[in-house]
Structures are given as structure tokens and as C-alpha cells.
Amino acid sequence: DAGVIQSPRHEVTEMGQEVTLRCKPISGHDYLFWYRQTMMRGLELLIYFNNNVPIDDSGMPEDRFSAKMPNASFSTLKIQPSEPRDSAVYFCASSSTGIVTEAFFGQGTRLTVV
Amino acid sequence: SQELEQSPQSLIVQEGKNLTINCTSSKTLYGLYWYKQKYGEGLIFLMMLQKGGEEKSHEKITAKLDEKKQQRSLHITASQPSHAGIYLCGADRTGTYKYIFGTGTRLKVLA
Numbered sequence: 001d002a003g004v005i006q007s008p009r010h011e012v013t014e015m016g017q018e019v020t021l022r023c024k025p026i027s028g029h030d031y032l033f034w035y036r037q038t039m040m041r042g043l044e045l046l047i048y049f050n051n052n053v054p055i056d057d058s059g060m061p062e063d064r065f066s067a068k069m070p071n072a073s074f075s076t077l078k079i080q081p082s083e084p085r086d087s088a089v090y091f092c093a094s095s096s097t098g099i100v101t102e103a104f105f106g107q108g109t110r111l112t113v114v
Numbered sequence: 115s116q117e118l119e120q121s122p123q124s125l126i127v128q129e130g131k132n133l134t135i136n137c138t139s140s141k142t143l144y145g146l147y148w149y150k151q152k153y154g155e156g157l158i159f160l161m162m163l164q165k166g167g168e169e170k171s172h173e174k175i176t177a178k179l180d181e182k183k184q185q186r187s188l189h190i191t192a193s194q195p196s197h198a199g200i201y202l203c204g205a206d207r208t209g210t211y212k213y214i215f216g217t218g219t220r221l222k223v224l225a
Contacts, residue, residue: 004156042120042217043157043202091156100204100213101147105156 004106006092012112018080021109024073025094033103034067034077035091043091049075050098082113117141120203120216127193128224135201135219137186143205146179146186147213151200160188160201193223 005024013019025032034046047057052069060067064083069075079086089110095103120137127133137146148160161170166181174197176189186203203216 037218039217042118043204043215045213093156100206101159101162103159105158107156 004092004094004104006090006106006109008109009107010110010112012114013082015083015113016081017113018078019082019086019111019113021077021090021092021111023075023077023092023094023106025075025092026104027073029094029096029104030072031095031098031103032069032075033091033093033095034075035093035105037089037091037108038087046077048098079111082111084113087112117214118143118203118205118216120219122219123217124220124222126222126224129194130192133190133193133221135188135203135221137203137205137216139184139186139205141184142181143184143207143214144181145206146177147204147206148175148177148188149202149204149215151202151218157202190221193221195223195225197221198223 004026007022030051033048035043036046037043046059047067048055049069065079067077089108091105091108093103093105118137118139146163149157150160151157161172161177163170163177163179169178174191178187190197198221200218200220202218204213206213
């Protein structure tokens, strides 16, 4: 298996534009997590899915953020409209259980909003 | 404010030196997870401690958990350039999936 695949690896966009981050989890993993990493706040859980269903989205910072998982092999995190303070590295992780130590992380998407 | 304070934020050491990274919390958190991250890569799980007072070692890396004092640490003995990277500590909020992480320590080891 190729592991958790995220795209794009880098994204630079202008303030106000819509940004879509993509994630392909490891096949067979029932849990999918979206994290955001910044220097100031470290790594924060935004939302997680179990069997394609959003279970907890309390970490999503604002209504500008939305996440979907239309099927077991694909998830998106969308920011609309984007703002400079959204600049961060966004990680997707998947696991067959909900245990963080058994989660595999993607390489991340480095988002810069100018 | 950050629930899990990690220090130092960055660290530069000479190869062969020992070093310690600390994580402290003002609230009650459970367990200890250490991850390593290299630039542009995902997180790699290093080790986990679940019991207060527990200590675990793997190769030259030792993790300690003191839940009473809410202190967590990672100690590297005789550091090597391969130890360079960002180290993240993590802990668990009451057994939920809301694992939280520290802000990371950037470690550079000079050859």
C-alpha cells in the first residue's frame, strides 16, 4: 500500500479563494482524521470520520471550513473563503482503529494564503 | 493557551550530546505519545506510555510519564544527526479521540 496520500503537497492561494485539500486513506482503514499544524498551536484535530461519517467536527475552526468523505477512499477539506491565518500544514491520517498510535499520517499539504 | 506546553521550541546540539525535551500540562491529560516529523513528511510514531510513572526506552531514546505532575519527557542519549527532526508530544483527553499535541521541538544535531 502506498500509505495515506495527500494532494497537493503545496498550495499557494490568494485570500478569498476557495482551497480544496484531498486525502486518500489506506485501504481498509475505517477512521480518517484531518489535522492542522501551526507553529503557534501545534497539531490540532479538526475533524474525524468513521466509516465515512463525520463523528466529531468540533475542532473545525469556522464555518469557512468543511470536510467531506463521499466514499471510503477519498476525503476533502475545503476552505472557502481562505484567509492568511489559514496558512498551515494540513495532515490527513487514517487508521483501522481510533487509536492515535495506530494512525498513519500523510505527508501533509503546506497551505500558504497570501 | 496551549494545553500541552512543549519545550524547548528548538534545540541545536553537538553530535554525541544528551538532550531532553519536556511536555507539561496545566490540565489533566492521559498517556504520552511521541512522534517524530521530518520536514515535508508525515508523523512517525515513536512510542507510547499509558501508565503514570512508566518509562520506556528504544535504542537511545527514553520517554517518561509522570501523570501526577503532568510532566512528560523525551531523552536522547548520545545524539546523532539521524535524530534531527521535529518531535511532537501527544496526550489523550479522557479516552476520547481528541488526542492533543504539543507545539513541537525542532532538533538539529551538528556532526
